[in-house]
Amino acid sequence: MHWVDEGIVLGARSYGESSVILELFTRAHGRHLGLVRGGRSRRQQPVIQPGNTVHANWSARLDEHLGTYAIEVSVSRAARLMEAREGVAGITLLAATARLMPEREAHEGLYEAVALIADTLPDVAIAAPLMVRFELEVLRLLGFGVDLSECAATGTTEDLVYVSPKTGRAVSRAAGEPWRDRLLALPPFLRGAAAIAPEDVRAGFRLTGHFLARHVFEPRGLPMPDAREVFLRFVA
Template sequence: MEWQDEGIILGVRRHGENNVIAEIMTRARGRHLGLVRGGRSRRMQPVLQPGNSVSVTWRARLDQHLGTYQVEPTQLRAARLMESATAVYGVQAMAALLRLLPERDSHPHLYEALGVILENLHEPAGAGELFVRFELAMLEDLGFGLDLLQCAATGRRDDLEYVSPKSGRAVSRAAGEPWADKMLPLPAFLAQGSRLSADEATLSQAFELTGFFLRRHVYEPRGLDIPDARAGFINAALKALSAEA
């Protein structure tokens, strides 16, 4: 069997003396592993760095086999991504999220989003917003999507202020006020049609929102902790925003 695709390196692990197993988020085939012969060579090590875009050819006798990759670079970002804490932690945190998906499941929109965020990790404010939306997309693909479009109680699409921790649905200011202390705040920049940008306070709220549902529905049922890279990214992004204020 053989196929060709484009992908983004998520990580590698050593396999034998000179080879590595590469974990690549591909456009058409999702997160996919494969053996790269000579992956520890001087020529290949700079290519097989997390965040780099590559063109890959995968070959195996049977579809269920690990298979081998032939990898060619198309965009080498890794050196630039090492220049800031936001970028370093961001790459690690997104890779950790994508590992929650079954291997070889196609998620082309997540592949596209990954590429966009990698190009914007040097801008903490924009990167923070994009990352939150990436987490929301992950929750959707894992079957736990939030409904932030209309009020769960009234159906209103305006003046949405809260998110119900039970249903993951938006709630308007008036409907949610009696239970405000039990609600999660809905950051204004996540409201439908909002043209607002995140500031330090609303970005922090947004990460609390996605973190709550990721922990409840994804990490805790699997007996996992939220990766430290996520906290590192959040701290770096908020610190950068604070410095800009």
């Protein structure tokens, strides 16, 4: 088995004395692991840093095997990301969220989103709203989509400002007013508004965080990534 693809480095862990198991989010093959022989060498270490895009050549005797990677860097972002705490937190959070997707399940649109966010980091003002949308898309692909199209109570598509924490459906201002303290805020930028205020971004993260915790992290026995809280500190 053999394929060639481009992928964004999510992480790597040591294997043996000199190799690493590299985790990529690839365009055509999804989240995919492979062994990089000599991956701990001085030449390879700068290549396998999170956030870099690499040209990956994967081969294995059988498709279900781990296989081996031969890689070359094509877009080097890691050095720039590591210069700022928000860059480190952002790429760590991005990798942790992408890691929720099943292995070897291709989602080209999701790959493009990972690349776009990686390109915008560490500029939190640009990257943070994209990260919220990315989390919403991951929820959708995992089968836990949030429906922001119309009010769950009245069917109207106007003045949607809340989301039910139980159903994940939008609620209009009028219908939700009696229960506003129990509802999640629906930030305007998720409904197409051009202006994005920091408080709207934080509301977006509360929204996605609620459903990620409820449907994904808690059922898997996983904690919410620490990098998420750290990244949010830079939303201002």
